[in-house]
Every structure is written in structure tokens, then in C-alpha cells.
Amino acid sequence: MTQYNVAVVGAGAVGEEILRVLAEHHFPAKSIKVLARSARTLTVDGIDYQVEPTTAEAFDGVDIALFAGTEGEKGAAVTFGPDAAARGCVVIDNGADFRMRSDVPLVVPEVNAAALAEHKGIIANPNCSTAQLVLTLKPIHDAFKIKRVLISTYQAVSGAGGAAVNELQAQTTALGEGRQISSAGPAFPVQIAANVIPQIGGFDDAGYTSEEMKLVHETRKILGDDSIAITPMITARVPVFIGHSESVYIETEKPVTPDEARELWRNFPGLRVVDDIHSDDPSLRYPTPLAAAHKDTTYVGRVRQDLGNKNGLTFWVVSDNLRKGAATNAVQIAEALVERGWVKRGA
Amino acid sequence: MTQYNVAVVGAGAVGEEILRVLAEHHFPAKSIKVLARSARTLTVDGIDYQVEPTTAEAFDGVDIALFAGTEGEKGAAVTFGPDAAARGCVVIDNGADFRMRSDVPLVVPEVNAAALAEHKGIIANPNCSTAQLVLTLKPIHDAFKIKRVLISTYQAVSGAGGAAVNELQAQTTALGEGRQISSAGPAFPVQIAANVIPQIGGFDDAGYTSEEMKLVHETRKILGDDSIAITPMITARVPVFIGHSESVYIETEKPVTPDEARELWRNFPGLRVVDDIHSDDPSLRYPTPLAAAHKDTTYVGRVRQDLGNKNGLTFWVVSDNLRKGAATNAVQIAEALVERGWVKRGA
Incomplete structure (x- = not known):
């Protein structure tokens, strides 16, 4: 060998x-x-x-x-x-x-x-947030042709490096002890523990962040289709150490049901469907970043047809940003x- | 008196x-x-x-x-x-x-x-997540007629009551001390500290949660317009004590610019625009739940026109869920x- x-x-x-x-x-x-x-x-x-x-x-x-x-x-x-x-x-x-x-x-x-x-x-x-997204889009795009994508992200601090992880850990310790956090930084402009920061990367002239625009340009390049309209509603940092979550909405040229989508994803490498919402075992109901940490797999769940629109599908994608990301x-x-x-x- | x-x-x-x-x-x-x-x-x-x-x-x-x-x-x-x-x-x-x-x-x-x-x-x-949403929708709807709304939420644990707050606090203390959290509950089915849980309320037959459907029905009732298509992409619980955040996308009948939207919001009671993304003062760049806590005001920022679609607008809304919510x-x-x-x- x-x-x-x-x-x-x-x-x-x-x-x-x-x-x-x-x-x-x-x-x-x-x-x-x-x-x-x-x-x-x-x-x-x-x-x-x-x-x-x-x-x-x-x-x-x-x-x-x-x-x-x-x-x-x-x-x-x-x-x-x-x-x-x-x-x-x-x-x-x-x-x-x-x-x-x-x-x-x-x-x-x-x-x-x-x-x-x-x-x-x-x-x-x-980019981390693109990798897990395109895994879910690819089989749907091939079978039903995706016309547009809207996405809001819930991203872990480890995507911002070791200093960011240390900052969340230090702030978590302070909050755990009931202490006030007097100052933020250096990794984040404001406190990240018990908070959500709706900015990742710098801003362009239209007000989008670099992280948001990466989702647009990289997704199109990887899927080889510049005709897909992609709206990065927000890329936000949440107080999670490992694992990015994404709330995704897609519109397809041909109608797609949740069952059809799940079937495509089950047969696609690197993906696992976790969408047994009525399971007695909470870990089978939907993916969470904590459960996805330290795994190579990207998880997808909460799959639903858009209300009153058979060409719309919404779902939840989670992956370890340091792994597949x-x-x-x-x-x-x-x-x-x-x-x-x-x-x-x-x- | x-x-x-x-x-x-x-x-x-x-x-x-x-x-x-x-x-x-x-x-x-x-x-x-x-x-x-x-x-x-x-x-x-x-x-x-x-x-x-x-x-x-x-x-x-x-x-x-x-x-x-x-x-x-x-x-x-x-x-x-x-x-x-x-x-x-x-x-x-x-x-x-x-x-x-x-x-x-x-x-x-x-x-x-x-x-x-x-x-x-x-x-x-x-419901808490509806109140802050409709404040932002109302003036836009009156001036530009909203045809559809897509939304992903980032909701604080205090919306689930005192036991949920205690649960996050106890788990935060454990994480702060470097201890493992062996079991979750009773408020949440899985650990909420350093995690995101994509479920609030029970599930209906289509797989939507009650929290998601409240956004649909309550928003239409308050705005008095059942013709608005509302897609609750996800309602998710984040490890935040107070303050719900919402990533919102709207499509309007008439094109609306970010400047026009901000002007309408500045003149609307109960709302404050925080959207000076290049400010030296991080608290003026965009709203965060930590900054919105204990305030009656609902904050809106990260306002952007959709890429390549003048009838699309995306923004970020934050409010204290125990207050305006x-x-x-x-x-x-x-x-x-x-x-x-x-x-x-x-x-």
C-alpha cells in the first residue's frame, strides 16, 4: 500500500x-x-x-x-x-x-x-457552515432542483479559534459562580455566554458578513450552479463549544415531500437522518450540537413541508464544525x- | 385619577x-x-x-x-x-x-x-415570540404589504419557566467547574447548557411544534390578515437566560429598502433600531438578548435587502421574552x- x-x-x-x-x-x-x-x-x-x-x-x-x-x-x-x-x-x-x-x-x-x-x-x-449545508442540498438538488435556499445559523465558538473557546469557558465559570462578567473580548465584542451574537466575520457594503457571503458563493461553487438564490438570513454565534446548527428552507422546482427528502439523505454518504420526533429516546428526536460533537457525520432532522407550499421544505442540520466543517x-x-x-x- | x-x-x-x-x-x-x-x-x-x-x-x-x-x-x-x-x-x-x-x-x-x-x-x-415579531411586521405591512414571512428563533430558557432557568444555571455551574452533566431534565429532554434544542412545545401531525404554529396563527390574527404566508423554519431553545432573538425574512408586494424599513421602525412605538454595524461601540452595532434583558423595548438590526431581490428584506429582532413577550x-x-x-x- x-x-x-x-x-x-x-x-x-x-x-x-x-x-x-x-x-x-x-x-x-x-x-x-x-x-x-x-x-x-x-x-x-x-x-x-x-x-x-x-x-x-x-x-x-x-x-x-x-x-x-x-x-x-x-x-x-x-x-x-x-x-x-x-x-x-x-x-x-x-x-x-x-x-x-x-x-x-x-x-x-x-x-x-x-x-x-x-x-x-x-x-x-x-467554510464549516457551507460543508454541512451542501451535504444536505446535493441529493435534493440532483433529484428536485433547488431554486432557492434561506438559512439561519447557530454557530459554535470553536469556529472562532482557541481564544474564543477559552473566552466562553471563562465566562461560563463566572456565570456558574454567579459572578458578573465585566468585560468582553478579546475573541468577541460582547459577552458570548448566555448571549447570541449575530455577527461572524466583517461586514460588506450591503451589510452582510463575510460568513454569510461564504454560504452564498461557496455553496454555488460546490454545487456547480450559480442559478440558486441563496439568502443568508443570519450567521449567529451561540454559546456552544462545538457543533454548528443550521435552520434551512429550500424551494425546489419539483415538489418534494419530507419522506422523499429523508430517503435521499439516508442513501447519501456522510449524512444521518435523526427525525423520529415522537421517540422515547430524546437523542433520536432531532440533532443537537452536543450530540454531534466529535463525530464525522452530519445530522439532519425536523424535516417538514412548508405550510401550503409543496415546493418548500424546511429542516435542521447539525455537524461538528471542527470535523466535517x-x-x-x-x-x-x-x-x-x-x-x-x-x-x-x-x- | x-x-x-x-x-x-x-x-x-x-x-x-x-x-x-x-x-x-x-x-x-x-x-x-x-x-x-x-x-x-x-x-x-x-x-x-x-x-x-x-x-x-x-x-x-x-x-x-x-x-x-x-x-x-x-x-x-x-x-x-x-x-x-x-x-x-x-x-x-x-x-x-x-x-x-x-x-x-x-x-x-x-x-x-x-x-x-x-x-x-x-x-x-x-406568545412571546409573536409579540416582538408583529411589532416589526406591522409598519412594513401597512406601507409595503407583506406577502410572506420566514423565521428562525433563538429563544431563552426563561420562556419555559423557573425550572428551566434553574436547570440552565445548574448546568452552567457544572460546565464552569469542568464537571460532566450526566442527566438532563426535568425542564428539557437533553442538556441545554452549551447546546441548542430545536423544539419548543409539542409536535403536530405535520411535524411542526406548537410554538412554531403560534407564530403562524397569532401573527395573522394580530395583523388581521390571513393571506400572509408564514414559514416557521424553526423555534429553537438556546442557552440564554432572558431574551428571544429572531432571524426574519419577509417578502413584500412593493419593494422596500433597508433605509425605508429602518425609518418606519424608528417612528413606531416600542421599537428601537440598533443597526450601526460599524460603530466603535459594540452595543450600537446590533441587538443581543443580553442587552435587551429587563427592557420593555424590542430591538431590530442587521437589516439587509435580499441578494438580488428588491422585494425581500432580512433582519434580526430581539426582545425580553418576560417583558414585551x-x-x-x-x-x-x-x-x-x-x-x-x-x-x-x-x-
Whole structure:
């Protein structure tokens, strides 16, 4: 079996999760090196990784580099990605910098693995909120043609990085002890514990956030259909550590029933339908972020036909934003490349 | 000045909030009696109220009775409301039991105070999530005619009563101390801290919850227009103590710009526009439930035109669910009756 020299760039929450998923999936790694700003030892699930500083030379001999990406600023892939690709390494970038470039495939393997064939050394992983959404849209779009999508999100703080997780934890401790929280930040402009913040990313001239516009552009690119009208009603941060939830409404060209949708989803890889609303077991009634945490799967439930409109369907999608929203999807891209022999170099 | 004998029925979170709002608003009360299941002393903001058991006779001589209502079960207004009304008392019920009856006005005073003229002794207060929604819809509907509404909610636990608040607080303390939460309940079927629960109320045959259907039926009744298509995409519980948030999308017959909407809202009572997204002061950028708590006002922000559709508008509405969603609106109904001389009896 061919094995590959792998580099993981980034030693934060997503970097750690990539290392975890590579191990869980038994990825055929000959070696795994971890690159970040500065050298240190990173321990993930009992395994020690020696973190080396990221340099162009560090990619020599690397077959696949998984860049964790960063929130809000240019990722290491901007600085090192093209160099790494020039050295024959396939770059899989979880950051936002390359996603909309026409020469870079943006891939959720269950949806558009074929797009990997055209890669020129750099492949983009979609934004967390897009990945779980397109999984649910794809089979419906193929069968019933989706004309429009409206979405409101409930996003976990881990999508904003480790500082955001620490901020929610510290505020939770304070609230748990009955203490007042006097100041917010640095991760969020206002208190996130016991609150909802209706902003993720910066604002454009029309008042939409970057997170909202990612849902529009990335979804169209992955589904390969710019005709779908997508309305990001809001992308909001909720006081949840792991797991993004999405309230979704779609209109289809052909009428679609909840049963038809559930059947399509049951047969689609990466998805699990949790929609037994009358079950005695609460975990079978509908998905929640807490139940989805640390899972590779994306869960869909609360499926209903629109009231008085057979071409409308509304549902609830939940996934671990660090897994399918980041690490799992990136590793799955690597696996798809390996399966198809589209990694340039193996040992 | 005419003064009134007032009864508040219910000594839970909403009952307490009604007493607080009556005091803050300097309601012309000659007397205030508090009725509940059993006698005890209730202290609200330093004022002691002697709670008496609710009986039909307790309403003798009462001019206005404000029923706090209960979550999920038949309220005291079912048992005692008709009796109280027969004794000449005007009943204002915050419970769900009477809202959709054709002989009971369902009122948000800023929107449809005129409907109070037809009251036959019982007046209904809308559900918390409806009250704040209709405030934002009314001026837009009058000026641009709303054809459809889609909504996803982010609702605070206090809407589910005191046990729910205690449950979130206990779970928050556990999480703050790094402890595992082994079991959920009794208020919620699964852990609510650090989670989102996409269910409020029971399910109907189409899979919608009672909370979702209240948004449909109550909104149409208050706006007096059954032609509006309303899609409750989800009503979800978030780990917030006070303040419901709503992500709303509307389609209007005539195109409406964000500036036109904001101008209408600025001139509408009970509403405040918080939409200065580039402000240095985070509290002016958009509303959050934490900032809306303990306020009578409903806040609206994140106003945007739909992408590529001038007849679509999306925005974010936040209000204190115990205030405008319950106590404040009930007291405002009483105030509207007093102003118009529509209380049957004053002393």
C-alpha cells in the first residue's frame, strides 16, 4: 500500500483535530510533520508531535499538506501554499484565501470529488457552515432542483479559534459562580455566554458578513450552479463549544415531500437522518450540537413541508464544525486523492 | 385619577415581572392582590406581596386581572377567567388557551389596540415570540404589504419557566467547574447548557411544534390578515437566560429598502433600531438578548435587502421574552384599556 509523507500546518484546534482524524481514519501516512509559527511539542490523544517552524523548505519531500487555516486573517497557505505546491506537494487548505479562485477546486468529497481531477496543487476546503449545508442540498438538488435556499445559523465558538473557546469557558465559570462578567473580548465584542451574537466575520457594503457571503458563493461553487438564490438570513454565534446548527428552507422546482427528502439523505454518504420526533429516546428526536460533537457525520432532522407550499421544505442540520466543517473534510479530500491516485507523489 | 383594583394571577417568573412592570409604569392601582396555587409571601424588588390562593371569589371587586399563564398546560385562566369576567373583572391572559378564540381579542397595543373595543371580559396576550415579531411586521405591512414571512428563533430558557432557568444555571455551574452533566431534565429532554434544542412545545401531525404554529396563527390574527404566508423554519431553545432573538425574512408586494424599513421602525412605538454595524461601540452595532434583558423595548438590526431581490428584506429582532413577550405587553393592554375607558369598572 502506498504511503505518504504528510504535513499538518497549524497547531490550534483545527490542526489538532486534523491529527486526530488522520489517526482515527488510519490514513496511510508514512510520516506526519506538524508545522506552525514556532517549535514546541504538541500532544494529541497521547501522541507527541514535534512542531517545527513553517518554512518553504519544510515542504520538501512532503506529499500532502493539510493547512488548518486561520480565522479572520490570511492563512499560512497564502505564504507557503504556492511554494509547497511548486515542490510537488498537494496543498489542502482549510482557510478562506483560495476557495473562490477559479483554478482551485473547492471540494466536499461526497458532493463534488470529481472536481479534484482538475487540481493544480492547491485544493480548498469549504467554510464549516457551507460543508454541512451542501451535504444536505446535493441529493435534493440532483433529484428536485433547488431554486432557492434561506438559512439561519447557530454557530459554535470553536469556529472562532482557541481564544474564543477559552473566552466562553471563562465566562461560563463566572456565570456558574454567579459572578458578573465585566468585560468582553478579546475573541468577541460582547459577552458570548448566555448571549447570541449575530455577527461572524466583517461586514460588506450591503451589510452582510463575510460568513454569510461564504454560504452564498461557496455553496454555488460546490454545487456547480450559480442559478440558486441563496439568502443568508443570519450567521449567529451561540454559546456552544462545538457543533454548528443550521435552520434551512429550500424551494425546489419539483415538489418534494419530507419522506422523499429523508430517503435521499439516508442513501447519501456522510449524512444521518435523526427525525423520529415522537421517540422515547430524546437523542433520536432531532440533532443537537452536543450530540454531534466529535463525530464525522452530519445530522439532519425536523424535516417538514412548508405550510401550503409543496415546493418548500424546511429542516435542521447539525455537524461538528471542527470535523466535517474542517478537519474531517480536509482528510477526506486527501483520502479521495489517494483513492484516485491523484496525489502527485507516493513512496 | 381613576384607580383600579388589580389582581395578578401567578407568582412565577412572569407573575413577578408583571408586578415589577406595574410598579415601574406607575400603573394606577388602588390595590394589587397576588393569587396563586398556595398562600405565601412573594418579595419583588423589596416589596412584599401576600399571595392568596386563587378562587373565583377572590376576583370579587377586582377590576383588572392579569393572568401570568403557564407553559405547556392549561392556565388558571381556563378555570377562573370566565368566572372573573362574569364578576365584572377584565381578564388579560398571558396563557395560550384563549388566544385563537374568535370572541377574544389578541392584542399587542402598538399594533391593534382597536381590537380591545370588542372585548367581552377576556383579552389575550400573544406568545412571546409573536409579540416582538408583529411589532416589526406591522409598519412594513401597512406601507409595503407583506406577502410572506420566514423565521428562525433563538429563544431563552426563561420562556419555559423557573425550572428551566434553574436547570440552565445548574448546568452552567457544572460546565464552569469542568464537571460532566450526566442527566438532563426535568425542564428539557437533553442538556441545554452549551447546546441548542430545536423544539419548543409539542409536535403536530405535520411535524411542526406548537410554538412554531403560534407564530403562524397569532401573527395573522394580530395583523388581521390571513393571506400572509408564514414559514416557521424553526423555534429553537438556546442557552440564554432572558431574551428571544429572531432571524426574519419577509417578502413584500412593493419593494422596500433597508433605509425605508429602518425609518418606519424608528417612528413606531416600542421599537428601537440598533443597526450601526460599524460603530466603535459594540452595543450600537446590533441587538443581543443580553442587552435587551429587563427592557420593555424590542430591538431590530442587521437589516439587509435580499441578494438580488428588491422585494425581500432580512433582519434580526430581539426582545425580553418576560417583558414585551409577556408582562410588559399585558400591562400595556391594561394601560390601553384604562386610557380608553374600556375597563368596566373603576373606583
